[in-house]
Structures are given as structure tokens and as C-alpha cells.
Amino acid sequence: MSQPRQTGRRRVTVKDLARDLGMSVSTVSRAFYPSAIIAAETRRAVLERANEIGYRPNPFAQSLITNKTQIVGMVVSDLTNPFYPEVMARLTSLLQQAGMNVMLAAADRPDKIDEAVELLLTYQPDLMIVLATNLDSHAREKCEDAGAPVIFFNRLSADGLGFGVSCDNVEGARLAADHLITLGHRELLYVSAFPGASTNIERQLGFCQRAVERGLAEPQILEAGKFSYEAGYNAGLSLNELPRRPDGVLCANDILAIGFVEALQEGLGLSVPGDISVIGYDDIAMAGWPSHRLTTIAQPLEKMMAATVSLARELAAEREIPQKILRIPPGPLIERSTVRDRRGSGDI
């Protein structure tokens, strides 16, 4: 049963299959390329027999010639935000169904991501997908020089170059502002995460913009610094340092919001939504748990992933594609229990 590993039966090659079929290797090889010129009957025979004896072209040998690897590199760094692991698994699964394989580049510290990418590049991925972190322009250029265009998922490259798939965060944040304002909130706050992240920038922009459009003062900003539970918690603890006590807040994302709310409740003894209303962004599974019941803006995840996969297919086919940013409309606002109706509660 479990033979010594060495002995593992030798992989079957084109030669074996060709001999078996009494054909040349050229012909056999052609059967695997839909656009190759070969008799239909011959192709059928080859494919059938290949299946029987378990032949699959060796992708390494293939890529030596075609310069395509069917490998997509996935760059991740901080998987602490529960939004990403699921995306990662689903995306990988979809990509595999499309015949591509994903290779990972990971680093504990964002500044060490460069090395990881470099190693990955060695395998000449057809393209890269960046998740849960960012790539500086230098690293992005390195990828492109190596022939691998990069797709930024749920975030844009700082310099606006590269491909991108993300939802309309400005619009999503406006939804949040509208919800709060309509329900009578008058003193708004935005809890900011990593200041350089496009998602953060856009959400802040949409939220503030909509607030002044509707006649409120410019919302206050609290810098949490990162998209994490801890950052949200610490931000919550520092609420009292703000010049004015807010009654409605949008956090840069759900995990931040969850930490923020807990700090308000446990640390400051405030009630959410009694004293303050809080909205998140993403609609991660946890946001629906009884312990959080966080009102939030959903991400159009299915559409974002589908867009990413179809972009990946195009890119892998090496059609010359101009860089572009795909914008998906934001998901709806999901009402749960962290926002209260403050109309007629005695404010102006």
C-alpha cells in the first residue's frame, strides 16, 4: 500500500501517450490546444486515452515554451480582518475552477512583503492579486516588469495605477451618512483606519461630503490607524478627547467598528445605540452575531469576486488590456442594533 516514496509510479508523458496511440508527439500535443489544427476524431481519441491512462501535460514544460504559467500570485499580509480569509478561499476556488492555480506571498510585516513577492515572481505568475494589504509602487512595477499585471482587490494602488476591483466606497459612506442624518443625528464622527488606504480615504470622503451637503458641520475625525479590532478599541477609549461628543459614527470597517463599540461599552460605560449610534462597513459574518448586531454597509462581495475572476481570465489570456478600475455599486445598508432613531429626542 504505502510504498517507499521513491518508487512512486513515474508520471506519464507525451511520449508515453504518443507511443500508446501510435501517433507523433506533435499530434498528441495539439489535441490539448483548442485552437490547434487537428482532425476532430484524432483529438477525441487522444483526449479519451489521456483520460484513461491519466496523462496531463506537465505545466512546467509547457510554460517553458508558452511563457504562460496559469499561476496567479496572491499577496496577503494581515489576515486579521475576517473579511479577507473568506474572500481568499472563495477567490482561490473560483480561480481553480477556471484552470488557474494560486500561489501565495505572505509576510508578517507589511514591509517584508517585498521579499515574498520577489520569490513568488520567480515562478512567473500570469498575474497578481493583492488582498488585505498594499503594494508600494516599486513592488508593483517589479511585478509588471516580470510580466505580471496586478489587480488590487478592495483597495487601490496608492498611485492609482494597476488594475482594481472595489465597491463604490464614496457612495456607500454617503448611504451611512444619510441613514444617520435622517434618523436625527447631528454630531457626526468618522473613525479612520490606515490613512493611506483608498477604502479609508473614500469612505471618509463620502461620509463628510454628504454630511455637509445636508447642512451639518464637517464631521470630526478620530484616527484609529489600522483596520483592526485593537485599533478600534483604542480609538473608542479616546472618545472623550474629542472636542465635541458625537451622536453618530461611521467606522472605516466592521472589525474596527466592533472594537470601537466594545470600548465604548466596556471601557467608557456608554450605551450603543443609546448614547451613540455606530455603523460599520463590510458586513462580515460576525457583524450579525447577537454579541454585536452591528448596523453596516454590505460589500457586494459576489460581484466583486466575479469581476476579479473575469478580469483575471482576460489577463491570463494576455490580451492587451489597458489598466482599469472596476467599481461595483455598494451593497445595501443592513439595519441591525447599533443605530437608534433620535428624531424628536430634544435636539434642535
Add this chain to the structure above:
Amino acid sequence: MSQPRQTGRRRVTVKDLARDLGMSVSTVSRAFYPSAIIAAETRRAVLERANEIGYRPNPFAQSLITNKTQIVGMVVSDLTNPFYPEVMARLTSLLQQAGMNVMLAAADRPDKIDEAVELLLTYQPDLMIVLATNLDSHAREKCEDAGAPVIFFNRLSADGLGFGVSCDNVEGARLAADHLITLGHRELLYVSAFPGASTNIERQLGFCQRAVERGLAEPQILEAGKFSYEAGYNAGLSLNELPRRPDGVLCANDILAIGFVEALQEGLGLSVPGDISVIGYDDIAMAGWPSHRLTTIAQPLEKMMAATVSLARELAAEREIPQKILRIPPGPLIERSTVRDRRGSGDI
């Protein structure tokens, strides 16, 4: 700046480097193999120049000859348990530092994992690591036949074959039982997750075993069915169907415990630890959040990962290694706020 992709500068090859140095390709090639026979000075010169002009051996061409790919396949399925994403990222990072690259096989449904593995196998990984899911014996054999031994992380193969790295779950669960019993709990319950998972089986075993050793009745068992928040929540809701009301419970893992506790509190209006004490297993970050403050048995994660990486290195070096299971002693019991001292509270 951003030239058309086609034009990307051609990758530099051994030939280029050899010509540049005025040496043969054989010599240049040898410089990259520590065990190859080559003059020290020659090697230095080659390596230095390679670095300057950015030459790296093409791993595809290499593997065609060496039959080693430096690729480790990572099989994942359900990333819903927060225990795994971090392991995945850290492990990948460590493996990369050791010069290996990880390729992912993912599936939404566990029963579709086979296809994903098959596709991955095409790239002839040197070994496989199975995370957050299981592989049936058939799939495992397929991997081994393809020359890729498999390491099960935090779980054992159902048939006990393959390599494994996991903590001593029996011992960990005994710790939990001891803690509960010493603090005066008398009616114990084990909340079981996926019945076939070795972790689940071992934890149940250790817990029950220790309880009867210390003179208690055999603990009751509640079947949650999966390692997930939802499963734990539903199990919690069905607490009243148990013949006897437990006062101390061990859940198969943290995420299950968190769901379980929330159901008790929100659904049944019980107090934890007032009415019932609950212990988890893993010590995921979330267990320490103010909203949960879950008492739990920590996993010796660092050691488990280090053991996995060193096993991976051995396996990649193709030394003939007999299959073995690495057992790490469990981490300590972390006391937080879901267990109460019941001594002298009026029981027997």
C-alpha cells in the same frame, strides 16, 4: 514608464550570465548548488554577478530535471474558524523564508476539495499541508502516488496515516476537566464538533476520561456537528433538551464556545459563568476580547508551526522519512471570565 506588457524586458538566463562572465553554463549552474564541486572564488564571482544583473534560475526548468519544485501545496476548505487564517499566513511566510512557495487548493464544499487537489498535483508539489479541513484516504494516496507526502496540521488523517502535527489534545482536555472539577463543578458537558475530526475525538476522550478518574459521572455529550459559531449557537439553544442541567462545559474549540455562550445568554437568558461555566480550546484572539473573555486551553501555535516547517524542510529534501505524528504538549489553561468558582455554593 508603463510600457506595453509584451515589451517587458526578457528574463535573464544562464546563457546570458555565462556569456557575461566568460564561463560555461555548467559552471554557472553549479554555483547555485552548495554541494556542487566548484572553486570557491568562481562561485563567489558567479553569485555576485547574478545578483547584479538580477539572474535567478528558472524554477520550471530546474524542476524538469531535478524533480523537485520547492512548491508546497496547502489544502484549505473552511476558513471560517479564525484559528486558521493566521496559521495560514504565518506558515506561508515561514515556508517562504525557507525558500519554498505555497500553492493553494481551496473549495467551498469539502467534497469538492478533491478536484482542487488534483489540479494542484499537476504542479508536482514536493509536499502537501492540510489545514482547516480533512482529506479522505483516497485523496491522500493520490498525493503520495504523485510524490507528495502530506502533513496534517492540527488534525490527523482519519486512517492515522500521513504525517501529522498537533498538540496533545487529550492532555489539554484533561486540564480543562481538572480546572472545572477543582472549582467545584459536578455535572459536566462536552460540546462536540465534527465527530470524525481527531481533535474533537481526542478532546472528548481526555475530558470524559479525567472526569470519571476524579469520581464524577460520565459527562454528557451535546453534538454541535461542526467547528463553527453557528453550530455552537444552535447547540446552546438546545441545552434544555439535555437530561441533566450541566454546570461546567468544555466546547470542542473557541469559535464553537463563543457561539454556545451567546446562545445561553441571548437565547436562554442564562448567565455565564453565573449559571454555567464554559471553557474553549485554541485561544484565538477573539477569545480575549471584552465581549467574550473566554477561558480556554491555548494551542502551542509557535511550536506547532515550527515543527511543521522543519518537517516540511526534511520532506522537501527528499530524505526517506517514515511517517510520523508530532505531538506538542498543550498550551496552558488561560483563565478569563467564563468559569466561576462553585466551591461551597451548596452542592453535595
Add this chain to the structure above:
DNA sequence: CTGAAAGCGCTTACAG
């Protein structure tokens, strides 16, 4: 210690 040559498993002009 170094170089010329064969060969890994494939694809793809080039003839026929």
C-alpha cells in the same frame, strides 16, 4: 575544477 553534450517534457514553425 571546468566545459561540451545530452536530456527533462513539452510546443510550434516548417515541410509534406
Add this chain to the structure above:
DNA sequence: CTGAAAGCGCTTACAG
């Protein structure tokens, strides 16, 4: 439509 040949970028006996 099919086959023989060259070649992708490497490594590794084999001579020297």
C-alpha cells in the same frame, strides 16, 4: 491534417 526537428532554460553525468 500529421510528423520530424528545433528549442524553451536548466542540470548533470562524462571527459578532460
